[in-house]
Amino acid sequence: ALTHLDSAHLGELGVPVPRYDRSAVTTGIVHFGVGGFHRAHQAMYLDRLMEQGLALDWGICGVGVMPSDARMRDAMAAQDCLYTLVLKDPDGSWTPKVVGSVVEYLFAPDDAEAVVEKMADPATRVVSLTVTEGGYNFSPVTGEFDAENPAVVADLRPGAVPATVFGLVTEALARRRDRGQAPFTVMSCDNIPGNGHMAQQVFSAFADLRDPELGRWVRAEVSFPNSMVDRITPVTTDDDKAQIAERFGLDDAWPVVCEPFTQWVLEDRFTQGRPPLEEVGVQVVDDVEPYELMKLRLLNASHQALCYLGYLAGFRLVHEVAQDPLFARFLRAYMDDEGTPTLPPVPGMDLEVYKSELIARFSNDAVRDTVARLCAESSDRIPKWLLPVIRTNLAAGRSTRYAAAVVASWARYAEGVDEQGEPIEVVDRLAEELTGIAARQQEEPLAFVANRRLFGDLADEPGFTEPYLAVLGSLHERGARATLESLMGTGS
Ligand code: NAD
CATH class of the missing domain: 1.10.1040.10 (N-(1-d-carboxylethyl)-l-norvaline Dehydrogenase; domain 2)
Structure with missing residues (x-):
C-alpha cells in the first residue's frame, strides 16, 4: 500500500524526511514560480540549512500567478507543501529526500491581497523568482520592458487588483515604502545573463509607469543581486511518479526529479540579510x-x-x-x-x-x-x-x-x-x-x-x-x- 505524503504521515515514510520541526519554521522568503527548478534548487538549499538547525526564519512561501499554477496549489494543499526530490544517478540509483522548506503556498488569482500583504510583512526579507525568461516581459529586439503587454496594461489601471508578478511585487514595495519599512531584496534565479540587472530593469520600468516617484525609490532602495544557477531539472513525467510509488511506496502528487549536480553562485547584495547559504555549498561572491x-x-x-x-x-x-x-x-x-x-x-x-x-x-x-x-x-x-x-x-x-x-x-x-x-x-x-x-x-x-x-x-x-x-x-x-x-x- 502507498503512504500519502503529508505532515501526519511523515513518521511512516521509508525515505528521508525533515528532521527539523516544521511548525517552528517561519516565512522569510516569498517565491514566484514554484516549478521543477525552484524545488530542485533553492528550496533544496534551504532544506539543507534547516536540517542543520539554521535558517528556520527563512521558510518559503510559494506563489503561483498563472492560471495553470492551480495544479501546484492543489498538490501543495493536499501535502502540507511537502514534496519528494529525487536525484537520479547515472548508475541507476535514485536518492529521495522529502523537502520541508516550503511552508506556505498562495495562489494569486484566489487572493491577490494575501500575496501582497505577505510581501509587505516585515518578516519577508527576500522575494525570489523563477518565472522563466518570458516572465521578464522584455522585447527581444529592443531589450526594453514591454509596456504594451495587455496583462501589464491591466495591472497599471488605477485601482486594479494586481495579477502579474510586476503588479503584485510593486504594490507590496509601495506599501512598505508608505509604512516606512525597508524594501525586501528581489532575487532572480532565472537562466538569464545578468538576471539581477534584468530584474532591476523590468521592475523599475513597471514602477516608473505606475508612479515615477515610486520608480526612483525602487531604483535607489531595492537590491537585485545577480546569480548563476545550475541543475538540469527535466519536467516530472507520469513514469517518474509511478516509479517513485513503486520504489519508495510513496504517493506524491508532484515529485521533482533532477541530476545530482548542483551549483549556485550568488552576489552578496541583500539589504535585509540572507540565509547563511555558504554553509551548504552556495558560492557567495562579489561578482557573478x-x-x-x-x-x-x-x-x-x-x-x-x-x-x-x-x-x-x-x-x-x-x-x-x-x-x-x-x-x-x-x-x-x-x-x-x-x-x-x-x-x-x-x-x-x-x-x-x-x-x-x-x-x-x-x-x-x-x-x-x-x-x-x-x-x-x-x-x-x-x-x-x-x-x-x-x-x-x-x-x-x-x-x-x-x-x-x-x-x-x-x-x-x-x-x-x-x-x-x-x-x-x-x-x-x-x-x-x-x-x-x-x-x-x-x-x-x-x-x-x-x-x-x-x-x-x-x-x-x-x-x-x-x-x-x-x-x-x-x-x-x-x-x-x-x-x-x-x-x-x-x-x-
Ligand atoms: P516550470 O515550468 O516547472 O516552472 C515555471 C514556473 O514559472 C511555473 O510556476 C509558471 O507558472 C511560472 N511562470 C511562467 N511564466 C510566468 C509569468 N509570466 N509570470 C509568473 N510566473 C510565470 O519550469 P522550471 O523547470 O522550474 O524552470 C523555470 C526557470 O528556471 C527556467 O525558465 C530557467 O530560467 C530556470 N532554470 C531552469 C533549469 C532547469 O533545468 N529546469 C536550470 C536552470 C535554471
Whole structure:
C-alpha cells in the first residue's frame, strides 16, 4: 500500500524526511514560480540549512500567478507543501529526500491581497523568482520592458487588483515604502545573463509607469543581486511518479526529479540579510559574471553544439549524443579551443574538472533530457551563448572552426528536413522566417548568416565564413556524422 505524503504521515515514510520541526519554521522568503527548478534548487538549499538547525526564519512561501499554477496549489494543499526530490544517478540509483522548506503556498488569482500583504510583512526579507525568461516581459529586439503587454496594461489601471508578478511585487514595495519599512531584496534565479540587472530593469520600468516617484525609490532602495544557477531539472513525467510509488511506496502528487549536480553562485547584495547559504555549498561572491560566462559558454553553448548535429545524426536523447565518442571529442574540442580562451579567470573553479563533469552530466542516461528541448528557441540562444565566443575569438585572431560548425548545423537543421527526408519540427518564435531563409541556402550558401538582426556582420568575416561554408557544404553532401569525422580528423 502507498503512504500519502503529508505532515501526519511523515513518521511512516521509508525515505528521508525533515528532521527539523516544521511548525517552528517561519516565512522569510516569498517565491514566484514554484516549478521543477525552484524545488530542485533553492528550496533544496534551504532544506539543507534547516536540517542543520539554521535558517528556520527563512521558510518559503510559494506563489503561483498563472492560471495553470492551480495544479501546484492543489498538490501543495493536499501535502502540507511537502514534496519528494529525487536525484537520479547515472548508475541507476535514485536518492529521495522529502523537502520541508516550503511552508506556505498562495495562489494569486484566489487572493491577490494575501500575496501582497505577505510581501509587505516585515518578516519577508527576500522575494525570489523563477518565472522563466518570458516572465521578464522584455522585447527581444529592443531589450526594453514591454509596456504594451495587455496583462501589464491591466495591472497599471488605477485601482486594479494586481495579477502579474510586476503588479503584485510593486504594490507590496509601495506599501512598505508608505509604512516606512525597508524594501525586501528581489532575487532572480532565472537562466538569464545578468538576471539581477534584468530584474532591476523590468521592475523599475513597471514602477516608473505606475508612479515615477515610486520608480526612483525602487531604483535607489531595492537590491537585485545577480546569480548563476545550475541543475538540469527535466519536467516530472507520469513514469517518474509511478516509479517513485513503486520504489519508495510513496504517493506524491508532484515529485521533482533532477541530476545530482548542483551549483549556485550568488552576489552578496541583500539589504535585509540572507540565509547563511555558504554553509551548504552556495558560492557567495562579489561578482557573478565570470561564473555566468563560464556556464553560458561551456554548458549552454555545448548544449547547442550537440543538439543540431546530434539530431541530424539520428539521436533524440541528450545522453545518446554525449556518450558517442566522436561527439564527446567534438564537445571537448569546442570547449578547450574556443569556449575556454574567451573566459576571464573564474575564481575557485578548476575548468578542467568542470568540463569533464559537463560531458559526464550530459551523458547521464537516467535524466533522459531530450535533444528537441535543446533545439527549441535557437534564435534566443545562439546569439546569447555562442556568437559572443565567435566574435571574441575573431577579434583575437583565433580559430572559430568548431563554433562555425555549430552555426552551420543550426542552419542545416533550420531547413526543416532531416537527412532521411523526414520533416523536422522547428520550434522557434522565428521558425517561419528561418526556415524560409534556410530553404535558399543550397544556391545562396551565406543566406542564413546574412540575417543581420541575428548575426550582425558575421557574414563579412572570412575567419568565420570559410569554416562555416565548408561545414555547411559537407552537411549537405555527406551528412552530420561524416562531417564531424573529417572535422575531428578521423574520417576519410
Ligand atoms: P516550470 O515550468 O516547472 O516552472 C515555471 C514556473 O514559472 C511555473 O510556476 C509558471 O507558472 C511560472 N511562470 C511562467 N511564466 C510566468 C509569468 N509570466 N509570470 C509568473 N510566473 C510565470 O519550469 P522550471 O523547470 O522550474 O524552470 C523555470 C526557470 O528556471 C527556467 O525558465 C530557467 O530560467 C530556470 N532554470 C531552469 C533549469 C532547469 O533545468 N529546469 C536550470 C536552470 C535554471
